[in-house]
Amino acid sequence: MAQGHTIPLLYLARILRQHDVPVTVFTTPANSPSVRATLHDAGISIIELPFPADIDGIPQGVENTDKLPSMSLIFQFANATKLMQPQFEKALQDIKPVGCIISDAFLGWTQDIAAKLGIPRIGFYGMSIFATTLYFILGQERPHALTTSPDEPFSIPNFPKLSLTRNDFDPPFNELDPKGPRVDFMMEQNIAMAKSYSVIINSFYELEPSYTEYWNRCIGPKAWCLGPFAAAKPQVLLANESAKPNWMLWLDKKLQNGDSVLYVAFGTQAEVSQEQLLEIADGLEKSKANFLWVIRSKRLEISEGYEEKVKDRGMIVKEWVDQMEILRHKSVKGFLSHCGWNSVTEAICNGVPILAMPFMAEQHLNARLVSEEVGVGLRIMPSNGSVRGFVKAEEVEKRVKELMEGTKGEGVRKKMKEVGEAACGAIREGGSSWETLEQVIADVSNYHKISFF
Secondary structure (H helix, E strand, O other): OOHHHHHHHHHHHHHHHHOOOOOEEEEOOOOHHHHHHHOOOOOOEEEEOOOOOOOOOOOOOOOOHHHOOOHHHHHHHHHHHHHHHHHHHHHHHHOOOOOOEEEEOOOOHHHHHHHHHOOOEEEEEOOOHHHHHHHHHHHHHOOOOOOOOOOOOEEEOOEEEEEEOHHHOOOOOOOOOOOOHHHHHHHHHHHHHHHOOEEEEOOOHHHOHHHHHHHHHHHOOOEEEOOOHHHHOOOOOOOOHHHOOHHHHHHHHHHHOOOOEEEEEOOOOOOOOHHHHHHHHHHHHHHOOEEEEEOOOOOOOOOOOHHHHOOOOEEEEOOOOOHHHHHHOOOEEEEEEOOOHHHHHHHHHOOOOEEEOOOOOOHHHHHHHHHHHHOOEEEOOOOOOOOOOOOOHHHHHHHHHHHHHOHHHHHHHHHHHHHHHHHHHHHOOOOHHHHHHHHHHHHHHOOOOOOOO
């Protein structure tokens, strides 16, 4: 139950319905309103299961990682979901027959239920197949074992052109001898995934072909690229101007003036320091670019007077926004992003080039994919010579200008247009993701010669 995990699964549910697959979505009471709002017109059943109460460290009523007091509690939160197993199992038995379970990689306990009931469990990794594959290679083959510092480059077996550092991977998994509850938790989930029938990836084959093939040939279980899921999000059609939020009206005005806009957002979970926030703000101001910046954290504040200084070309938004609608807007020509995988796929769906500034999880690998492997974005680099560290205002200013005005920006914009068209083609009838999903449906339908429900 994290927005970055839930949203793509809900889009996948919509895609399944487009293929005439009956779908039931399980959620919890506090998450139910947003789930129902996302699926209100999709013809999908929704069942609520109570979230466990009295979990040490988890405040009462918190049922989503976005509401956790600290992200350090995320694995404690995920472990608490195991207590939902009896209710989930009973609910499945009540809606027989069930063709398969599709569940997040963090809910490995659903594999035990699937095995008990004799139905396939299909796991969902909310990451690129590029990042998923590289994390498995790091853990299994340990290509970093002889490095003496986190920034020492090392090569990746079977991918000779790829050079990474330990800092491209999130601690503690990048350590020479990783230990602790996070490692134990992920090991448990990986064991459950290895027992699963297959894995669904929110990507399309043409984006990461060599990594998809390597996974299926050398790691497993079978990975199905069925995305990008964000393409299934219906476009919001507003009846009149008065119904539009302020940020949409602002973008409309910029479009009327012929101004290009840089969209800036770092997701809901990236932990950006106050010092780093002010440096980004300084860089954006100096770049002279038009920008729409969404700041969700209540703990962070822009310096007093900043909004007044940039009011003619910058807008700060502190409430929820519809990111896909922003990226769809014709004025938006660039995306300064943390490179969470959902944000990357949403940018690809809309052909918006990315300025990569990763913070946590697999975001550094996604930044590599965006800027080096696929060429649909540029990279903002820290001042210390590492891929991790503090980014200065001068670097932000320079890269924003490159993306929005420079020849490098023109190059990645052209490449993103090609990749975006390929993404849209993949999900259309006859495309790679469409055909792959038809194969998944056929395989699961034949699992016990039962229909896919």
